[in-house]
Amino acid sequence: MLNLAADHGFLDSLPRLKLKTESRASQRCAHEEEYRAIVSKMPREHQRVVIAWWETGMRHREVFNLRWPMVDLRSGLLRLPADILKEKSPRRTPISYELRVVLEELKSEQSKIANLTAKDGSANR
Numbered sequence: 001m002l003n004l005a006a007d008h009g010f011l012d013s014l015p016r017l018k019l020k021t022e023s024r025a026s027q028r029c030a031h032e033e034e035y036r037a038i039v040s041k042m043p044r045e046h047q048r049v050v051i052a053w054w055e056t057g058m059r060h061r062e063v064f065n066l067r068w069p070m071v072d073l074r075s076g077l078l079r080l081p082a083d084i085l086k087e088k089s090p091r092r093t094p095i096s097y098e099l100r101v102v103l104e105e106l107k108s109e110q111s112k113i114a115n116l117t118a119k120d121g122s123a124n125r
Helices: 002-007 032-040 044-056 060-064 097-120
Strands: 077-080 091-094
Touching: 002 044, 032 044, 044 060, 044 097
Parallel strands: none
Antiparallel strands: 077 091
């Protein structure tokens, strides 16, 4: 997960953490303590992506294809259409508290930008 974040420019460098040595043949998920340690050392923009991965179990590209019409905060679900998913069938994913906080932060930031452009008059150009 961290290597993908670094490859896609979300991390400037990988955090130094001491993890148990394991053979390369086996794969595992980070434990809750490891996840918290990793996220605590990231800037907020990077935390948002990792939180979305952790809380939803989405594949790394799926997070980047997420759009506002797919987010249903009332029902607490992400409604993912088949065309952005590897398995090519629609999926519903619950929105956890941490993911809800991230989504509300993003929505708030986007509405501030929209309000600035509307006051500026550049939206009418």
